[in-house]
Amino acid sequence: QVQLVESGGGSVQAGGSLRLSCAASGYTYNAACMGWFRQAPGKGREGVARLYTGSGNTVYADSVKGRFTISRDVARNTLYLQMNSLKPEDTAMYYCAARSSSGLCSTASAYNYWGQGTQVTVSS
Numbered sequence: 001q002v003q004l005v006e007s008g009g010g011s012v013q014a015g016g017s018l019r020l021s022c023a024a025s026g027y028t029y030n031a032a033c034m035g036w037f038r039q040a041p042g043k044g045r046e047g048v049a050r051l052y053t054g055s056g057n058t059v060y061a062d063s064v065k066g067r068f069t070i071s072r073d074v075a076r077n078t079l080y081l082q083m084n085s086l087k088p089e090d091t092a093m094y095y096c097a098a099r100s101s102s103g104l105c106s107t108a109s110a111y112n113y114w115g116q117g118t119q120v121t122v123s124s
Helices: none
Strands: 003-007 010-013 018-025 033-039 046-052 058-060 068-073 078-083 092-099 118-123
Touching: 003 092, 018 033, 018 092, 018 118, 033 068, 033 078, 046 068, 046 078, 058 068
Parallel strands: 010 118
Antiparallel strands: 003 018, 018 078, 033 046, 033 092, 046 058, 068 078, 092 118
């Protein structure tokens, strides 16, 4: 069974920081790309950041550029999302996702493995 398990969410005040983790198990960590998505109540799932495992290239949503950093620890089979300078509009459920085959990685529908999500709440 492939599992992606997120952790690290919580409640912080605006300007604070959180680091999300996504631990992969039952998986060889050879995904073509891995990413973080978020979904706020009443809104669609939004791509936050993604990492191409072959090249190491990263892509960020404009709304988080300069504040969030995606990274991974291959030895620990873990993906991270460091979130700094958090804003109330960052409040959402955050999901980790992985795509096992090569191809486009820009949309949620491209990913075939998902975690259960971790809640991030930022108060003003």
